[in-house]
Amino acid sequence: MGTTATAYLTGFGAYLPGDPVDNDGIAARLGGVDAVTERIRRRILDANGIRQRHYALDEHGESTELNEQLAVKALQAALADRGIEASTARMLATATTMGDVLVPGFASMVHGRLGGGPMQLLSATGVCASSLAALDAAVSKVRLGDHPVAVVVGSELPSRSLRQRRFDGFRAGMDSHFLRWMLSDGAGAVVVEFQPHPTKPSLRVDWVRQVSLAHENDVCMRSGMDGPEAAVGQTWQDVSIAEAEARGMFVLRQDVSMLDDLAEAGIQQFQELVDIGLIDVKHLDHVICHYSTNAFRDVAFDALRRRVPSLDTDRWFSNLETRGNTGSASIFIALEEAWRTGRFEVGETVLLAVPESGRFSFAFAHLTVVAPTTPQGAQK
Amino acid sequence: MTADTLFDRLADVWISLDAQLEQVPVLSRLEDGTVTLDDYKRLLHNLRQQVVDGSLWISRAASNFDVAHFELRAAAIRHAEEEHRDYLMLERDFVAIGGSLDDLRSGRKNIGSEALSGYMFHYADRANPTGLLGAMYIIEGLGAQRAAAWASRFQEVLGLADNQVNFMRYHHEADGEHTGNMNAILTSGIISDEDADEIVRCAQVVARLYAMQLAELDS
Numbered sequence: 001m002g003t004t005a006t007a008y009l010t011g012f013g014a015y016l017p018g019d020p021v022d023n024d025g026i027a028a029r030l031g032g033v034d035a036v037t038e039r040i041r042r043r044i045l046d047a048n049g050i051r052q053r054h055y056a057l058d059e060h061g062e063s064t065e066l067n068e069q070l071a072v073k074a075l076q077a078a079l080a081d082r083g084i085e086a087s088t089a090r091m092l093a094t095a096t097t098m099g100d101v102l103v104p105g106f107a108s109m110v111h112g113r114l115g116g117g118p119m120q121l122l123s124a125t126g127v128c129a130s131s132l133a134a135l136d137a138a139v140s141k142v143r144l145g146d147h148p149v150a151v152v153v154g155s156e157l158p159s160r161s162l163r164q165r166r167f168d169g170f171r172a173g174m175d176s177h178f179l180r181w182m183l184s185d186g187a188g189a190v191v192v193e194f195q196p197h198p199t200k201p202s203l204r205v206d207w208v209r210q211v212s213l214a215h216e217n218d219v220c221m222r223s224g225m226d227g228p229e230a231a232v233g234q235t236w237q238d239v240s241i242a243e244a245e246a247r248g249m250f251v252l253r254q255d256v257s258m259l260d261d262l263a264e265a266g267i268q269q270f271q272e273l274v275d276i277g278l279i280d281v282k283h284l285d286h287v288i289c290h291y292s293t294n295a296f297r298d299v300a301f302d303a304l305r306r307r308v309p310s311l312d313t314d315r316w317f318s319n320l321e322t323r324g325n326t327g328s329a330s331i332f333i334a335l336e337e338a339w340r341t342g343r344f345e346v347g348e349t350v351l352l353a354v355p356e357s358g359r360f361s362f363a364f365a366h367l368t369v370v371a372p373t374t375p376q377g378a379q380k
Numbered sequence: 381m382t383a384d385t386l387f388d389r390l391a392d393v394w395i396s397l398d399a400q401l402e403q404v405p406v407l408s409r410l411e412d413g414t415v416t417l418d419d420y421k422r423l424l425h426n427l428r429q430q431v432v433d434g435s436l437w438i439s440r441a442a443s444n445f446d447v448a449h450f451e452l453r454a455a456a457i458r459h460a461e462e463e464h465r466d467y468l469m470l471e472r473d474f475v476a477i478g479g480s481l482d483d484l485r486s487g488r489k490n491i492g493s494e495a496l497s498g499y500m501f502h503y504a505d506r507a508n509p510t511g512l513l514g515a516m517y518i519i520e521g522l523g524a525q526r527a528a529a530w531a532s533r534f535q536e537v538l539g540l541a542d543n544q545v546n547f548m549r550y551h552h553e554a555d556g557e558h559t560g561n562m563n564a565i566l567t568s569g570i571i572s573d574e575d576a577d578e579i580v581r582c583a584q585v586v587a588r589l590y591a592m593q594l595a596e597l598d599s
Contacts, residue, residue: 081452088478145541164461190550194477194539 007139009203009367011084011191013077014336016054016323019063021184023050029057030180031164040174044181051295053184053324055159063160067187068109071155074332075114078151082191088115089191091141091150093134095121095328098223110153120147124328127221128290129210129356130154131328132363134206138192138361144197154328155187158252161223170368175253179221182292183252184324188332197368201346203339203367207278210363211275214266217360220262221254228255245254254357266355267303269362274307278366281308285348287339288317290330290355300353317343330354344369346351386566386576390517393583397518400591401526404528407594410530413537417477424547426597428484430465430493433500434519435464438554441504441512449508455565459516459558464492470547477544499589503582510575514583518590520558523551538557 027033032041051319071094079086089317092111097107105123120141124134131154137172162180172180196202219228224236226247235281236244244250273279287304298317307309317338326333331354344350352365384392401407406423409415442456474484489497503509531548534540542549565571571579 001543002534003540006539143541145476145543148476194541194544328572 001180004143004236005145005194005248006197007192007194007205008144008166008301008370009205010057010193010197011078011080011082012332012336012339013074013079013081013189014187014333015070015073015077016186017056017070018054018058018322020052022052022321025059026181027056028059028363030063030159030162031061032180037177038071040177041181044178047293047295048182048325049297050182050184051321051322053258053326056157057159057163058184061163062141065157067096067098067155067157068100068106068113070157070329071096071106071110071153071189072113073152074155074189074329075110075151075238078153078189078191078336082190082197084149084195086114086147086151089119089151090147091120091138093124093138093152095124095126095127095130095134095152095154097127097130097156097327098161100157100170104157110155112180113191120150126328126361127356127358128267128327128330129354129358129361129363130330131290132208132276132352132354132365133210134328135190135205135365136210136363139205139208141191141322142194145194150192152192152332153187154326154330156183156327156329156333157185158183158327159185161250161252170248171248172248174253175255178256179252179254181226182325184326185325185337186323186326186329186333188326188329188334190332190335196283197372199372200343201369201371203344203350204370206349206366208363208365209273209278210361211269213360213362217254217261217265218258219359220258220357221252221359223252226250238240254258259292259296259357260299262357262360263303265360266353267300270295270304270364270372271307273364279351283349284308284311284351285354286317286335286338286350287311288314288331288350289353291318291320292325292357294320303322346371386579389576389580390514390583393514393518393580394521396584399590400587401485401493401594402560404591404594406597410533410537415534415537417538417554419538420538421474421479422478422597424470424477425479425484425487425522426490426593427547428474429489430497430593431467431486431536433497434466435460437497437500437504438463438512440501441509444504444506445508449510451565451568451570452508452510452513458530459561462554462558466547466550473544473547477540479503479576482530490596491592491595491599492589492591496586496589496593499585510571511568511578511582512560513571514579516562517579517583518586520562522590523554524559527551535570551580 022280058064094107096106107121107123122137124130135152138152141147226234236249319334319337321335346369348369350367350380406419438460442453445453527548531545
């Protein structure tokens with residue numbers, strides 16, 4: 001059995017485009033001002049609890065930035081937080097639901113814009129859990145000793161496809177409204193290294209786990225297909241663009257009736273990690289959980305508290321209400337804020353939890369706050 | 381001339397080398413557990429500048445063995461071939477801990493490495509430089525008997541992956557084999573008494589200069 005290094009998170013960055021947009025400012029950017037849409041929007045906003053979010057759209061709904069730009073700004077913030085240059089990084093792992101272009105991969109575009117030196121790339125796609133899939137890849141390569149420094153970014157710019165022009169010409173159901181009034185833009189990034197930060201605390205990555213239950217679940221969140229099952233000859237690539245648009249294939253949808261099952265499956269996955277000993281509920285100090293709406297916050301929090309009685313609201317962190325649901329960027333944006341605002345003490349443990357509705361994926365990461373190394377090299 | 385065998389005499393040289401290594405600061409820090417990543421990086425940086433010369437002086441020595449020393453020439457040619465890519469492993473380790481290949485390749489030898497390398501090339505220029513077996517005894521011995529322990533200790537103290545200590549790990553295996561081959565030569569009966577004196581003398585000089593190379597980091 002070979003010896004591996006340890007991976008530490010040593011720098012944290014986030015970028016949220018433009019000024020925060022409150023609930024009254026959404027319509028100016030995304031449109032949908034008819035009475036029915038207005039009413040649906042209010043209802044959904046009441047349920048998801050999001051009070052403000054950011055869009056890379058100006059007050060008239062025109063794009064202001066590319067997704068790759070959001071990613072680069074978050075990465076630059078993380079590198080600056082660590083005090084190193086992009087040229088130090090030997091690997092870039094990106095997570096996004098949709099890049100700006102179809103080809104090439106998102107990581108290539110982000111690397112091109114970020115600069116630095118030659119590096120290994122990974123473009124993790126999917127939805128929210130692709131964030132931790134990207135982190136897992138970077139952490140694994142650092143632990144193998146293949147790279148001393150890697151950077152990871154989750155970045156999303158869904159607002160472009162949430163504008164009214166995407167919804168003109170067909171009747172949108174709740175499956176598209178739910179996401180339209182929930183998703184927003186942003187990016188979060190971390191620096192991964194094989195040594196802890198020399199002068200400040202770091203987050204040691206104890207493990208990352210990701211599992212898909214697509215073998216026993218139908219598609220929950222989709223775009224580019226007509227109905228919940230992909231059919232030969234019936235994807236957006238098979239039919240004409242005009243037809244795909246008319247059939248609403250370019251709209252992002254979620255089957256909201258499946259979300260209770262998703263929450264239940266996520267809690268089961270957490271329980272399994274407790275059962276196999278990866279999570280010690282007696283020594284779990286903080287939980288940062290990604291969820292799409294406050295309704296699931298309560299479901300998840302109650303379920304976890306039954307297993308972790310000491311878990312009070314102080315140890316549970318989310319910035320959904322003020323930063324919005326930014327998909328694969330959310331977990332990094334929340335981690336950055338929790339870290340920067342000093343919620344964690346040396347020796348404490350942190351669980352990141354990211355359920356993904358796409359087709360039922362669940363990702364978790366377990367972190368421990370460690371002190372910087374002393375000048376002599378030994379851990380304090 | 382005492383009745384000591386060549387092996388006994390070389391063992392004495394080894395014992396004095398051990399005592400010198402105890403005085404080397406970076407090795408003391410390694411033992412104490414106070415060694416830093418920067419120490420490991422510097423050590424690799426310093427070693428590399430001399431390691432790149434390894435197969436060069438062995439090749440030069442090979443070219444200076446006449447046909448009466450055919451076995452030694454054959455052994456030297458084989459050995460040079462085996463060693464001449466070694467520094468690439470060291471370079472990969474250096475990069476894997478965050479070092480820059482350009483920095484490493486533009487480095488210069490420290491004072492100890494200058495002395496060691498200069499001595500080796502000078503000695504290899506002699507006709508039939510049999511004494512270099514003494515240099516081998518020291519250099520391969522360090523690889524076979526010390527490098528793996530250093531690698532493990534660096535891993536333990538600094539949390540390094542196997543992929544970051546390839547050079548020291550490899551030398552444990554490869555030099556163990558080389559040491560075995562050399563012992564076969566030393567006991568084959570082709571070594572004269574004069575050769576034995578030269579071998580011991582060369583081992584003494586190389587032991588001293590190698591310790592100096594380790595002590596004089598960046599000098």
